[in-house]
Amino acid sequence: MILGIFSQLNGSGGIQRIGRHTASSIAYHAKKQKKEFLIFGLNDAEGKNEIQVEDISFEFIGFGKKKISLISSAIKISKKVTGVYINHVNLCPVGFLMQKINPSLDYWVEIYGIDAWKKFSFFKKHSFKKAKNIVSVCQFTADKAEKINNINKEKFVVIPPAIDPVFWKSREKLKTQENTKKEKILLTVCRLDASEKYKGLDHVICALPKIQKQFKNCQYFIVGDGNDRERLEKLSKEVGVEDSVIFEGNKSTQELHEYYHNCDIFLQPSNAEGWSSVYMEAMFFSKPAIGCNDGGTPEIVLDGKTGFLVKYADIEKIARTVIDIFQNPEEAKKIAETGRVRVEKEFTFKNRIQRIEKLLEGNPETFI
Secondary structure: OEEEEEOOOOOOOHHHHHHHHHHHHHHHHHHHOOOOEEEEEOOOOOEEEEEEEOOEEEEEEEOOOOHHHHHHHHHHOHHHOOEEEEOOHHHHHHHHHHHHHOOOOEEEEEEOOHHHOOOOOHHHHHHHHHOOEEEEOOHHHHHHHHHHHOOOHHHEEEOOOOOOOHHHHHHHHHHOOOOOOOOEEEEEEOOOOHHHHHHOHHHHHHHHHHHHOOOOOEEEEEEEOOOOHHHHHHHHHHHOOOOOEEEEEOOOHHHHHHHHHHOOEEEOOOOOOOOOHHHHHHHHOOOOEEEEOOOOHHHHOOEOOOEEEEOOOOHHHHHHHHHHHHHOHHHHHHHHHHHHHHHHHHOOHHHHHHHHHHHHOOOOOOOO
């Protein structure tokens, strides 16, 4: 039996979406191999839940945030399980405990960004080291986790996230809509959390007056919400661009796709990202993407090839890059198209399934 242990599967966040893709990959692989499988979701509604990604559907068990109940359920079936995929480092010790009961059991742990950029407690670190492989969404996170916690480099496998299958149908539908907007639209999609000021939205707001000297009709749309919104709204007023910075709050998946479709430039000049899927999503819609040359972003946004990178907090460079894109639309279009082609080639749901399958079969291939 293959067991998947996930922090949460239902929800709109990036880790939840990656989790759904991974759980679907496990279900697909198990069904193809005629093996039993079981999926647990710690923070999902208690009891049976159902998920469908493209043509893969399966049931999973939610534990309603009852961690002890999940751990107990996992340990009870340890002797029946051959492999455990754990999608969050905080749940890593569950795999270690199961392996103590069943030494032939293998377990894999997935890491993302700031969750793995710190020293772990002794027990968590020991559990981490005992994993068969550590799956990282990007090389930057793998390297940082390896260095900080002194983990064997050979254990790490880079498997990047995939563009969600719903994007394909949505994009085709939106292509038929006529775009009549006259404004130049900048877009950021992220949580507005006070603990995530590193996202760099304040730097874009401060760059806007410089951009508007050249393009007066430029507007900055922010999709997402949180407790940092008030600070950013206040900053917009202080800078004098409150009428040009539009806080849209949280949006549905379909609405989000419309924002990607309608924007001219996507930018999120953050300095603390592992793999932020929003760059990938914007590129899928053939939009020029601006990120920072920090963290895992340069692995998604290839500077001058599939997008543009700037130094963190360099307001002048942010403004200059936006202006250059507007002034050189043909060159920007070529780069955006190169980004779209790369996303469609490298970051599909099918690729994600194949990479997870190879991992489960003991033949992992790291993404280069």
